[in-house]
Amino acid sequence: MRRFLARARLGDIGALILAASCGGKQPERTPTVPVSITPAVRIDAPAVVAANGVVEPVQTVAVEAQVGGILTEVSFQEGGDVSEGQVLFRIDPRPFEAALRQAEAVLARDRAQAQSAQRDAERYKALVAKDYVTQSQAEQAQAQAASMLATLQSDSAAVENVRLNLGYTTIRAPIGGRTGSLLVRRGNLVKPNGGPLVVINELQPILVRFPVTARDFLALRRRVAS
Incomplete structure (x- = not known):
């Protein structure tokens, strides 16, 4: 009976010593590692x-x-x-500049003649109503005015063409x-x-x-x- 008690006491003492030695230390923790999260996206990868x-x-x-x-x-x-x-x-623009001046002079001359012909046509139209001139004379004056107007339009086109050619020198x-x-x-x-x-x-x-x-x-x- 004494031997059993001695053994039990020795076991209790050993357990107490072991508990005392382990109870003073805390278990070590693994440090937390930061992790960044990026959502998956679809991109174009070059081929x-x-x-x-x-x-x-x-x-x-x-x-x-x-x-x-x-x-x-x-x-x-x-x-x-x-x-x-x-x-x-x-x-060299000089020949085209001279041609432009000439075309503009012709245009100015024909514009004056066209204006004169238009005034004549209007006057003859008024005179034929009073029987001062014949209908034929009035129609002839009207035709002359129309002809001069067409000439004026042709002159304007010629001036524009020469201006274009002058621009083409650059x-x-x-x-x-x-x-x-x-x-x-x-x-x-x-x-x-x-x-x-x-x-x-x-x-x-x-x-x-x-x-x-x-x-x-x-x-x-x-x-x-x-």
């Missing part, structure tokens, strides 16, 4: 295909003269970039882009439809042509469809 291609301008314009004359000015750098509407060439870039080789020089005689003076290549945007294998084509088509 890359390696191929050899040819770069081409989207648009090419051959600049030509619309009127003939001596080229007096080249206003751009050969091989340089130009903007739409920029002055490229100038043709040659501007129809598009923006890069110029090629200068095909004429200052002092040369240029003619309408006489060949290009310079060629302009539009480089923005630009066109690239390249072959694609059937396998790559099917893969690209699947990417586009998805």
Whole structure:
């Protein structure tokens, strides 16, 4: 009986020692790691295909003269970039300025004659009502007034045409882009439809042509469809 009590007491003492040694320390906690959350989104991923291609301008314009004359000015750098509407060439405008003055003088003369003919027609119309002139004379005056009016319209069109030709002596870039080789020089005689003076290549945007294998084509088509 004593042996059992001794063993029990020794066991109790050991349990108390173990409890005392463990009760003083707290269990270690794993530190919290911050995690950022981003919602999933759908984006376009580029499809890359390696191929050899040819770069081409989207648009090419051959600049030509619309009127003939001596080229007096080249206003751009050969091989340089130009903007739409920029002055490229100038043709001697003096012959066209003289033609414009002449056409305007003819217009002024015929306008005065047309006004006089119209007044005559109105006067004859009043006189025929009083039997001072014949109906035939009144009709002739009216026809003369109509003829002068038609001449006046023709003169106005001629003046407008000469003004257009005078404007064509200044040659501007129809598009923006890069110029090629200068095909004429200052002092040369240029003619309408006489060949290009310079060629302009539009480089923005630009066109690239390249072959694609059937396998790559099917893969690209699947990417586009998805």
